[in-house]
């Protein structure tokens with residue numbers, strides 16, 4: 001990959017503060033990797049921001065698991081700073097010291113439309129520090145199930161766009177592991193995750209498959225792509241979801257079918273469906289059960 005370059009108008013002070021530039025204005029190996037990742041991600045996010053900006057109204061981006069808020073600061077510097085409609089970025093982070101640091105840095109740089117909240121993703125849903133609806137939600141390597149909470153947040157806040165680079169999610173793999181013995185005796189498909197390393201990898205892959213189906217069930221168009229080359233990061237799956245139409249039954253059914261196929265029905269609430277589609281799926285599952293059971297009232 002080519003060397004990343006500092007762009008015209010970019011804040012040198014910010015790049016130094018993020019350790020992307022050394023104190024004497026140079027780059028080091030680690031920061032170069034981070035800058036490449038952020039620029040690469042910006043390429044995917046910029047067209048979405050442009051669509052929101054083209055509406056001519058202010059808009060809101062919420063970044064979950066913000067950490068040092070590399071992403072938020074870079075987005076603000078490259079796009080939000082000069083955007084006429086004065087859009088706002090909110091960073092959500094559980095580590096108080098990082099929230100303090102990012103607040104201080106935003107103040108120092110005069111990035112007045114950046115706000116940082118000491119909240120978990122789950123708690124941010126009910127927080128009055130955040131607006132009732134938001135336009136775009138990002139979650140970059142938000143740990144474990146924080147990505148799932150970010151999806152729930154985005155769905156609840158009717159976000160137009162959702163951009164996720166998931167971290168390793170342990171919950172699905174842990175459930176597969178716990179149920180493995182009974183699943184092995186029942187179903188040959190369990191061979192896919194019988195070995196511990198496969199349980200972890202398949203669990204991680206399956207998690208993202210279920211997340212995509214959940215987003216589609218809620219009416220989003222989903223694109224899954226690679227964020228950066230393998231040499232930079234193992235966690236490189238980028239999921240971009242765009243709200244299109246109303247909830248979709250087919251995706252809702254598929255999600256439930258996948259959960260059933262791998263014996264994870266108990267995880268249905270993690271990958272929750274829109275209420276009306278949930279009811280329809282449950283109705284069709286009951287019908288299928290009755291038919292399979294030979295209930296005479298269903299078959300002619």
Ligand SMILES: C[S@@+](CC[C@H](N)C(=O)[O-])C[C@H]1O[C@@H](n2cnc3c(N)ncnc32)[C@H](O)[C@@H]1O
Nearest residue numbers: 065066067093094095120121140141142143146
């Ligand atoms: C791996 S870091 C990623 C930081 C940043 N998004 C990035 O890519 O540079 C994950 C961050 O998410 C925060 N985090 C983890 N679980 C969270 C949760 N449930 N709610 C809010 N923040 C969370 C952690 O404290 C950590 O700062």
